[in-house]
Amino acid sequence: MSSSTEIRILTTPQELFEAAAEEVLRAAKEAIAQRGRFTIVLSGGSTPKSLFNLLATNARTVFPWDRTFFFWGDERHVPPTDPDSNYRMAEEAMLSKIPVPAGNVFRFAAENPDAAAVAEAYEQTLRKFFQVGPGQIPAFDLILLGMGPDGHTASLFPGSPGLQEKTRLVIANWVEKLKASRLTLTLPVLNAARCVAFLVSGTDKAPALHAVLESDVAGEQYPSKLIRPVDGKLIWLIDRAAASQLTDRNEKQSGPGHPKV
Numbered sequence: 001m002s003s004s005t006e007i008r009i010l011t012t013p014q015e016l017f018e019a020a021a022e023e024v025l026r027a028a029k030e031a032i033a034q035r036g037r038f039t040i041v042l043s044g045g046s047t048p049k050s051l052f053n054l055l056a057t058n059a060r061t062v063f064p065w066d067r068t069f070f071f072w073g074d075e076r077h078v079p080p081t082d083p084d085s086n087y088r089m090a091e092e093a094m095l096s097k098i099p100v101p102a103g104n105v106f107r108f109a110a111e112n113p114d115a116a117a118v119a120e121a122y123e124q125t126l127r128k129f130f131q132v133g134p135g136q137i138p139a140f141d142l143i144l145l146g147m148g149p150d151g152h153t154a155s156l157f158p159g160s161p162g163l164q165e166k167t168r169l170v171i172a173n174w175v176e177k178l179k180a181s182r183l184t185l186t187l188p189v190l191n192a193a194r195c196v197a198f199l200v201s202g203t204d205k206a207p208a209l210h211a212v213l214e215s216d217v218a219g220e221q222y223p224s225k226l227i228r229p230v231d232g233k234l235i236w237l238i239d240r241a242a243a244s245q246l247t248d249r250n251e252k253q254s255g256p257g258h259p260k261v
């Protein structure tokens with residue numbers, strides 16, 4: 001598969017979440033047809049909660065949950081019961097409502113106070129699941145990502161040391177402005193995906209989205225700009241509010257490589 005970029009601007013958040021649910025279902029069907037299983041990385045924060053609710057209600061009976069394996073793109077360094085936990089949000093919005101086997105869900109053990117150990121343990125979990133050794137990068141079928149108003153994605157924040165990581169799969173990334181460590185997949189893993197789908201909603205994201213999609217700013221300042229699947233699809237699912245500062249608001253599709261669409 002060559003790499004490609006698609007930008008879809010949806011009128012409302014609800015239409016964005018419906019489009020995202022369709023994309024998840026499409027990716028699942030394709031993955032299971034080709035490889036017998038579907039590996040998906042969930043994003044955190046608040047945006048995906050509506051998608052998770054939609055999948056748990058509308059796709060509950062039609063989705064191949066027993067062949068689906070859940071991972072996280074990042075996690076806060078808190079226990080899974082903490083209100084800030086990305087795992088807790090997904091558990092409440094979706095996982096507790098669908099017949100997915102417990103063994104198909106791989107969360108960060110973020111209750112461990114040693115963040116570096118949490119990252120290392122998750123990396124070993126990925127290496128074991130995908131049967132990849134040192135120097136090899138696993139290819140997830142679908143990685144969902146969000147974008148912060150500062151252009152961060154997963155827990156790769158502007159100017160953070162994690163942006164330079166080229167060999168590890170998972171790191172504890174110190175985020176100065178949060179004065180906290182965050183657990184996150186690294187750019188090599190995110191860019192090894194067969195498909196990456198950004199879900200971006202709301203006017204607060206509009207300036208960063210313009211910078212990421214339409215300017216030449218350095219990726220280190222807007223890390224979402226560094227997401228370019230090497231051999232996969234990149235899909236931007238954006239609502240009109242988030243797209244409000246894009247100079248060109250027509251839907252776009254680009255072919256091989258990831259020229260600026």
Ligand code: 6PG
Binds near residue numbers: 073074
């Ligand atoms: C997190 C996320 C993060 C998120 C963006 C957008 O742990 O917070 O993984 O990268 O996707 O910050 O968050 P919202 O959807 O809440 O705007």
